[in-house]
Amino acid sequence: MNILQKQIRNFSIIAHIDHGKSTLSDRLIQLTGIVSERDMKEQMLDTMDIERERGITIKSQTVSLPYTAEDGTEYLLNLIDTPGHVDFSYEVSRALKSCEGALIIVDATQGVEAQTLANLYLAMELNLTILPVINKIDLPSAEVEWVKNQIEEDLGLDGENALQVSAKTGQGVDQLFPAIVAAIPPPTVDKDNRFKALIFDSNYDSFRGTIVHFRIFDGTIKKGDTILFMQNDSQYKVEEVGLFQIKRIPQKSLYGGQVGYLIAGIKNISDVKIGDTITMADRPCAKPVGGFREPTPVVFSSMYPVASDDYEELTEALERLKLNDASLIYEKDSSAALGFGYRCGFLGLLHLEVVQERLEREYDISLILTSPSVQYEITTTDGQVNIIDNPVNYPDPAEISKIREPFIKATIIVPDRYMGNVMQVCHEFRGVSKTYQYLTSNRMEMKFELPLAEVVYEFYDRLKSVTQGYGSFDYEIAGYQETDLVKLDFLINGERVDALSILIHRDKAEARARTACKKLREEIPRQQFKIPIQGAIGGKIIARETVSAFRKDVTAKCYGGDISRKRKLLEKQKKGKKRMKMVGSVEIPQSAFLSVLKSE
Missing domain, CATH: 3.30.70.240 (Alpha-Beta Plaits)
Known part of the structure; x- marks a missing residue:
């Protein structure tokens, strides 16, 4: 397919969570016919199981859609689908950097919401052309006129000409293609003809190495070229370039304005950094493309493998996950109770849950996480x-x-x-x-x-x-x-467990300690001796629960007779339990660590 640069359109879909981005992407993919009806499924661009189960988009995905206009002109529309959840706004900013325009979707029943505004500001910062789209017009509770007013008042866009669609039924979706071609400008290219591209994502394939997703700002790339990553001066020979059409479709070459992938046998994962510029080794460009804002983690938690032998696997898994999730930050950490692990920084609690689930599913590692805290x-x-x-x-x-x-x-x-x-x-x-x-x-x-x-x-x-x-x-x-901050420690059988400690406001410490002690009591298995569970600030105990012991009835064979005989047997048992308590150690199951994190 020989497409000129002026026939390319790079656009993104942005919206609040649950306003129908992924469904609309499905309809656009279906209309262009790049996937057969037999292979078509819901949430086509949500490739991870966890995205399908939760019904949310976590990773921004790219797909190139061929479109033929009524006058017979062929266009290539590169769609970059983005997440809507506040924890993944970093993914949105990366996706928008590769586009010239964005469709902003507003739910006809819910109207403009907080993330709609936040994502609009991201798009405006990058001077993108913005097309408002009203979705879910097929619902009985849809209030189209009300949403049009909101688009004008809250977003400052033209509400009257907003496109009206139902991504679920497909109504009005075919009108989007001509609107995108007419409104969104073709990509501009620097004219010095030196190859320059921005890496906006990457993932790891165990057979082909690192697959780099990039947007070309100038020049051409083809198989056999020697490329240079500007940030760390590493060079590679290109084995394959191509477009994303759900599957990877190899091409002879890619040129200015296109969004695609390259494979160059990159085995060293740390060479690929999202936001880096790729250029040619023999004719490098003058200066790199402006990258992205570095993501700032706000939530911190330590991760430890349940089996300490899995530490090496955890290291490798985090390296590969970092390729696909640039906002994950980690460094080595160790704990007296749990051994070696990593201290990780996340963009929010949902991000933490997603990373934990991806490590457990994709890399088959069982993890223990400590209580999340901030800086x-x-x-x-x-x-x-x-x-x-x-x-x-x-x-x-x-x-x-x-x-x-x-x-x-x-x-x-x-x-x-x-x-x-x-x-x-x-x-x-x-x-x-x-x-x-x-x-x-x-x-x-x-x-x-x-x-x-x-x-x-x-x-x-x-x-x-x-x-x-x-x-x-x-x-x-x-x-x-x-x-007014305090450190809340938990003592189990008199021993402080550092992995359970949390930093908390003094007013909330007592309530939190009581809740956590109750939960630990339910999770820690009973022993032959009593196990006290205590919440403490410094040396002051502020909450306590006890896991009661298994108890054998030693007086069962004493029928009647003198009470002192029974007492003697009970005293003997007491001494035995005391001795056992001194030498007995308490195993804390993984569920106990997790139960402390969960709220009521």
């Missing part, structure tokens, strides 16, 4: 400022002069009938309300300042339940504020 800024009495994210590194309270914790600016959009519920939940999580404004006659935008540590724990779930699913939530980091 605190601790000033010691001698004036030093330390950033800590691990309870193990928490200094002696006598040496601390002040502690500051990260806060976020949260934007919550809800129908006004839930205003009271939302305020109550935010105040429960130590939030401070900043501003309220009506977006339409019955929808409000509420802004709060909340401590990040509270949001990490279970805020999103609570918000969804008190607003019956209508509340939408987006946040950005807003700096540090002073706080």
